[in-house]
Amino acid sequence: MKFILTSCSLFFSAFFVMGQNQVGIFAGAHANSARYLVFNQEQEVTMKAGFHAGVNMKVPFEGNLYFNPSVFYSMKGYDVKLTSFTNPPDIRAINNSTTIHTFELAPMLQLDLSRNPGHFFIKAGPSLDFQILGKEKFDLNDGTTISRNMKWSPVDYGRFAASLIGQFGYETGGGFMIFAHYSLGEGSISNADGGPRIRHRQFGLSIGKYLKNKKIIIDTRNKE
Secondary structure, eight states: OHHHHHHHHHHHHHHHTSTTOEEEEEEEEEEEEEEEEETTEEOEEEOEEEEEEEEEEEEEEETTEEEEEEEEEEEEEEEEEOSSOBTTTBTTBSEEEEEEEEEEEEEEEEEESOSSSSEEEEEEEEEEEEEEEEEEEEEBTTSOEEEEEOOBSTTSBOSEEEEEEEEEEEEOTTSEEEEEEEEEEOSOSBOSTTOOEEEEEEEEEEEEEEOOOOOOOOOOSOOO
């Protein structure tokens, strides 16, 4: 966790020194799901609601193209019914309901679709997910219910995953923004050999605002 916070602080501090950059805040709600495969057999997954919040930055690149990195918290998870059995969560589990708290770092590119102060935009790029902590609750085939913290290890769940994110939205001349997003998980959060392949899926809606930068004016006139 200390590494994550240090990396993000250095990441954003490098851009604060450039006066043309805009810093924004955003938050929203989303629906979570997953592509869940056991021995290449797809399992039935039900969506779960979640929310997210974070900070982004708009850095001029070329013309209407901007570098738009963001760091944010995202609550993920899924409800799955299992017809094939493996570990995790347990070789006897017939279902599983998870809630996973993640931290994401997403270095994306943004294309403004016009030069007007109010304009639509599209944004896309990769995201690195850090699974901070999680809870799971599942039933065994003997009727027993187990509720526990998710186990992070080389033979259980993994701390890291990767996704591809696409966004479409609108930005006003005053810096307000609203956008929809879709996140396609490319890395499984299961580390176990022979275990399930679990890739996050998510779509949602966010609102936010770019903060006004205060320009520093240096008076170079000679004073008598």
